[in-house]
Amino acid sequence: QSVLTQPPSASGTPGQRVTISCSGSSSNIGSNYVYWYQQLPGTAPKLLIYRNNQRPSGVPDRFSGSKSGTSASLAISGLRSEDEADYYCAAWDDSLSGRWVFGGGTKLTVL
Amino acid sequence: EVQLVQSGAEVKKPGESLKISCKGSGYSFTSYWIGWVRQMPGKGLEWMGIIYPGDSDTRYSPSFQGQVTISADKSISTAYLQWSSLKASDTAMYYCARIDYARQKVFDYWGQGTLVTVSS
Numbered sequence: 001q002s003v004l005t006q007p008p009s010a011s012g013t014p015g016q017r018v019t020i021s022c023s024g025s026s027s028n029i030g031s032n033y034v035y036w037y038q039q040l041p042g043t044a045p046k047l048l049i050y051r052n053n054q055r056p057s058g059v060p061d062r063f064s065g066s067k068s069g070t071s072a073s074l075a076i077s078g079l080r081s082e083d084e085a086d087y088y089c090a091a092w093d094d095s096l097s098g099r100w101v102f103g104g105g106t107k108l109t110v111l
Numbered sequence: 112e113v114q115l116v117q118s119g120a121e122v123k124k125p126g127e128s129l130k131i132s133c134k135g136s137g138y139s140f141t142s143y144w145i146g147w148v149r150q151m152p153g154k155g156l157e158w159m160g161i162i163y164p165g166d167s168d169t170r171y172s173p174s175f176q177g178q179v180t181i182s183a184d185k186s187i188s189t190a191y192l193q194w195s196s197l198k199a200s201d202t203a204m205y206y207c208a209r210i211d212y213a214r215q216k217v218f219d220y221w222g223q224g225t226l227v228t229v230s231s
Contacts, residue, residue, distance in 0.1 A: 002155060035217050037156070044206055044221040045148075045156065051215045088156050090217070096173050100146070100158035100217070 003028060004089050004103035011109040017077040020106045022089030024070050028101055032092040034072040036065055039086040039105075048087070049074065076108075084110045113137040115145075115207050115222035122228045123197050130193035131225045133207030140188035141165040144210040146218060147181060147192050151203040161210065162190055197229045 005023040012018040022034065036049035047056055049065035052072065064075045072091075076083055089103040118132040133145060147159040160171040164183040171181070183190045190207055205225050208218035 033215055033217075037218070044224050045208075045218070046221070047216065047219045050217065050219070056216065056219065086155075090156075090158075092217075098170070099172050100161075102156040102158065105155040 002104040003093060003101035004091065006089060006103035006106045008104065009107050009109065011111055012079045013111050014079055014081065016079045017075060018079060018108065020074045020087050020108070022072045022074070022103050024091060026070060027095045028091040028093040029067065029072055030070040031094060034065065034067050035090045036074045037088045037090065039088065041085070045088065079110055081110045084108055113209070113220045115209060115220055117207060117222035117225045120226040120228070122230070124231055125197060125199055125229055127197050128193070128195050129197055129227065130191050131205060131227065133190045133222050135188045135190070135209070141185050144212065145183065145190040146208050146210055148206045148208060148218070149203045150206065159192070164190060199229050201227060202229045203227060
């Protein structure tokens with residue numbers, strides 16, 4: 001059972017806009033930054049969004065992050081086949097002396 | 112170019128010990144934290160712990176405290192994850208990743224992963 005809750009799956013057709021949600025609590029998302037990672041099949045995760053809504057250099061602006069209260073979202077616009085991957089949210093959690101927590105991951109399928 | 116290069120896949124028996132490595136290059140290894148993340152087969156990401164190679168300050172996830180040991184040798188820019196007695200349930204892919212706290216870029220660079228298989 002992950003501390004952060006994500007839908008297990010999401011899907012969209014090429015060109016569509018999809019969003020993936022991440023729900024937490026006051027001890028994690030509610031008081032700390034949210035991060036998003038993309039894991040393509042058979043590869044290591046890659047940082048997609050940091051500090052709630054910032055993109056590292058090289059990440060297309062089709063990817064955007066937002067946060068409100070104890071929830072966060074990742075939006076992907078202009079969906080492409082190469083976006084098919086697992087997406088994970090993460091945040092620092094202030095409980096239990098502090099720890100990094102991840103969502104369970106969302107598998108995005110491009111139909 | 113920042114790179115984290117991990118040691119190769121391992122096949123071990125239950126009860127055996129193991130130490131896997133993560134070598135950093137292309138940046139000041141002693142100035143950034145390194146974290147370890149577990150991914151069991153077909154499952155999600157789990158944070159195990161972090162180490163600051165500059166002074167070996169180490170923090171563990173409560174779930175992994177006492178189960179593994181994280182260390183670093185700054186002279187060779189390498190972080191380690193070790194087990195004293197492996198269990199079948201330790202079978203997983205293990206990733207190291209860098210944390211840039213100054214810019215709040217957490218796990219901004221990742222190693223390629225080390226697959227650990229524990230089977231009798």
